Amino acid sequence: MSQVFKLFRLQQIDIQLDQTRSHLFEIIKQLENDADLQQAQENYNHQHQKVNELEKKLRLIEKDVEQQYAKIRESEDTLYSGHIKNPKELKDLEDEVKALKRYLQVLEERQLEVMIALDEEKKIHNDLERDLEKVKHEVLQRNSRYLGEKTELEKEIQRLENERAIAVASLEPDYYERYQSIRVSKKGIAVSRVQEKSCSACGTTLTGGLIQEARAPSRLAFCPSCGRILYGG
Numbered sequence: 482m483s484q485v486f487k488l489f490r491l492q493q494i495d496i497q498l499d500q501t502r503s504h505l506f507e508i509i510k511q512l513e514n515d516a517d518l519q520q521a522q523e524n525y526n527h528q529h530q531k532v533n534e535l536e537k538k539l540r541l542i543e544k545d546v547e548q549q550y551a552k553i554r555e556s557e558d559t560l561y562s563g564h565i566k567n568p569k570e571l572k573d574l575e576d577e578v579k580a581l582k583r584y585l586q587v588l589e590e591r592q593l594e595v596m597i598a599l600d601e602e603k604k605i606h607n608d609l610e611r612d613l614e615k616v617k618h619e620v621l622q623r624n625s626r627y628l629g630e631k632t633e634l635e636k637e638i639q640r641l642e643n644e645r646a647i648a649v650a651s652l653e654p655d656y657y658e659r660y661q662s663i664r665v666s667k668k669g670i671a672v673s674r675v676q677e678k679s680c681s682a683c684g685t686t687l688t689g690g691l692i693q694e695a696r697a698p699s700r701l702a703f704c705p706s707c708g709r710i711l712y713g714g
């Protein structure tokens with residue numbers, strides 16, 4: 482087996498390794514991506530806080546309403562106790578009860594408004610809670626699928642790395658060094674196959690002499706344009 486053919490084989494293994502590694506990288510990125518879950522959680526938290534605030538507001542109004550009833554009861558008790566005989570004082574007390582009742586009405590209207598608002602916000606809260614559970618479930622399923630893929634890709638990388646080690650061991654060290662340095666400077670492709678009298682990596686047309694050289698087993702030929710090692714096949 483010629484050194485050039487061995488380099489070409491190594492190149493094919495490296496292409497597969499690069500692709501598998503970049504696929505693995507994508508999968509890991511997907512596994513770490515929980516933007517949809519974060520968004521659903523944020524929406525839910527926001528609504529939860531809104532409901533809490535309305536509940537707090539409602540409790541305060543309920544307390545006010547209760548206190549207002551107590552005030553009215555107290556004033557009415559005095560009014561009907563018979564202790565107050567003075568007509569002016571009685572009239573004042575009657576007016577006070579009326580005023581207290583008017584304010585009670587205001588408070589009760591406010592209470593009703595908050596109750597209605599709370600009801601609506603609770604509905605949204607329940608919807609968002611369901612959404613959140615749904616997204617959690619989806620993320621769980623998605624991640625278990627990605628984890629399966631990740632394991633497969635890691636196995637594949639291990640297999641290719643073993644294959645690569647065997648391929649490298651069978652190469653002359655200086656050929657391998659040459660290959661590695663071209664690979665680094667030429668976007669991962671160091672060996673280019675001659676196809677239809679051209680360099681398949683850059684498309685340059687090659688002379689007959691160079692094509693012959695690229696087929697020779699004993700020495701390396703290089704593309705005059707991109708500088709890659711030519712494999713004549």
Ligand SMILES: [Zn+2]
Pocket residue numbers: 673680681682683684685704705706707708709
């Ligand atoms: Zn080329």
